[in-house]
Amino acid sequence: MRLTFLWFRRLMFALLALCCVPAPCSMPESSAVSANSAPASREIIAYIFPQDRILEPNEINARRLTRINYAFANIKNGEIIEGFPHDAENFAVLNVLKRTNPALKLLVSVGGWTWSGGFSDAALTPRSRARFIASAVSFIERYKLDGLDVDWEYPDQPGNGNTFRPEDKQNYTLLLAELRQRFDREQTRLHRRLYISIATGASSKFLQHTEMDKVQRYVDTVNLMTYDFYVGGPSTGHDAPLFRNPADPKHVSVDRSVTEYMQAGVPERKIVLGVPFYGRSWGEVPNKNHGLFQPGKAARGVHFSYPDLPNLLATGFVRYWDAEASAPYLYNPQSHIFVTYEDPQSLAAKCSYVTQHKLGGIMFWEYSNDSTGILLKAVHAGLTPVATASSKGN
Known part of the structure; x- marks a missing residue:
C-alpha cells in the first residue's frame, strides 16, 4: 500500500518514541588548522533549521551541545545573505544560550541541498572568493557568530540542479584556504x-571531486553526513547503518565512509559523525526478512518531531535489531510497511564507535526532530559517560 501524507506523518511521529582550477595557493602555517588543535572534549553539534518561525528561548538544551550550526544562509550575487525572515531574531535567541553554556559556539551554515547553486560562481576567481569571504565576515560580525559552516552540495556535481564546473575541485580548496587566512586576521581583531x-x-564520489587531504588543513571539523544512504529507490534499507550488513546490495555503512575519509587524508579528530534524527518508510514491502532489503514503494521522508502518539507496536509494528549493521527497523506484516530510523541503542553504538576510533564527535540533523530530547540525551550520555551530579538532571 502507499502511505498518505497524514499516515506517513503519524507514522514518523510515533516511531521515534518507540525505543526507549590552479593548484591551491601556498598558505602560511598559521592559516592551517592542525589536527592537534581539536577541542579536548568531543563535539556535539546540532543543526537547527527553524525556517520561517522564531525559536522559543527554552527550546534548545544548550548544556548538551558544544556547537550550533544555524541553517541556512543563502548565496545571492556571490555574497552570503539571510535565508529566512526571522534569522535576526533567532540569532539573538541563540546567543542568549551562551549564558547557560559559555563554551557553546554558534555558526551559520551556508548553502545546503537547496541553496548550493551559488557556490561554483562564488569560488571561481580570486575576486569572487574575496567577495564571498568579505560577506561572511560581515555576516558573522552582524550576528555575533563564532564562524561559518560551508555546506556545498556538491563541488563538481549538479546536486539540486546547480551550476558546477571541473574547476570546483580546486576552487573548493582555495575558498576554504582563503577563508581560513581571512579568519586568522579577523579573530585577532575580534x-x-x-x-x-x-x-x-x-560517498566515494564526493571524495573523487574534492581534495580532502588539502581541505582538512583549513577547517576545524569535517561534518560527515553519514545518513540518507537509502533515499527513495526501489528497495528498503537502513538510512544510516553503522556497519555493512553482508546482505545489503548497496554495500553502504558509516564505517566505510569514515574509513574512506581517513584514507583520503582527513585526521580522525576532525571527522564528526553525522546522525539522522528522523526516519523513512516504504510501503508495499513483502513479508520477507521482516521487510529488510526488499522491494517497496518509498515514501520520501519529511522530518518530524515526535509528540506522544500511539505506539506503533500496538498497531501491528514490530521492532527488529540488525546486529550486523547496528541499526533498528520496524515492519508491519499486515500493512507491509517498513521503517528505517535512529534510536538510543543505535546512537549508543555510534558514540562508542566515535570514542573507539578517536573521532571528533557527533553532529545531527536536525534539532526540532527531537522535541522530547530522547535522542540528544542518548548522544550526550554516549560521549560523556561520566556525568557530574549537576548535569544529570539537564
Whole structure:
C-alpha cells in the first residue's frame, strides 16, 4: 500500500518514541588548522533549521551541545545573505544560550541541498572568493557568530540542479584556504576564535571531486553526513547503518565512509559523525526478512518531531535489531510497511564507535526532530559517560 501524507506523518511521529582550477595557493602555517588543535572534549553539534518561525528561548538544551550550526544562509550575487525572515531574531535567541553554556559556539551554515547553486560562481576567481569571504565576515560580525559552516552540495556535481564546473575541485580548496587566512586576521581583531566547518557527502564520489587531504588543513571539523544512504529507490534499507550488513546490495555503512575519509587524508579528530534524527518508510514491502532489503514503494521522508502518539507496536509494528549493521527497523506484516530510523541503542553504538576510533564527535540533523530530547540525551550520555551530579538532571 502507499502511505498518505497524514499516515506517513503519524507514522514518523510515533516511531521515534518507540525505543526507549590552479593548484591551491601556498598558505602560511598559521592559516592551517592542525589536527592537534581539536577541542579536548568531543563535539556535539546540532543543526537547527527553524525556517520561517522564531525559536522559543527554552527550546534548545544548550548544556548538551558544544556547537550550533544555524541553517541556512543563502548565496545571492556571490555574497552570503539571510535565508529566512526571522534569522535576526533567532540569532539573538541563540546567543542568549551562551549564558547557560559559555563554551557553546554558534555558526551559520551556508548553502545546503537547496541553496548550493551559488557556490561554483562564488569560488571561481580570486575576486569572487574575496567577495564571498568579505560577506561572511560581515555576516558573522552582524550576528555575533563564532564562524561559518560551508555546506556545498556538491563541488563538481549538479546536486539540486546547480551550476558546477571541473574547476570546483580546486576552487573548493582555495575558498576554504582563503577563508581560513581571512579568519586568522579577523579573530585577532575580534579577540575570539573563528571556526570553519564543512558538511560533506558520505560517498566515494564526493571524495573523487574534492581534495580532502588539502581541505582538512583549513577547517576545524569535517561534518560527515553519514545518513540518507537509502533515499527513495526501489528497495528498503537502513538510512544510516553503522556497519555493512553482508546482505545489503548497496554495500553502504558509516564505517566505510569514515574509513574512506581517513584514507583520503582527513585526521580522525576532525571527522564528526553525522546522525539522522528522523526516519523513512516504504510501503508495499513483502513479508520477507521482516521487510529488510526488499522491494517497496518509498515514501520520501519529511522530518518530524515526535509528540506522544500511539505506539506503533500496538498497531501491528514490530521492532527488529540488525546486529550486523547496528541499526533498528520496524515492519508491519499486515500493512507491509517498513521503517528505517535512529534510536538510543543505535546512537549508543555510534558514540562508542566515535570514542573507539578517536573521532571528533557527533553532529545531527536536525534539532526540532527531537522535541522530547530522547535522542540528544542518548548522544550526550554516549560521549560523556561520566556525568557530574549537576548535569544529570539537564
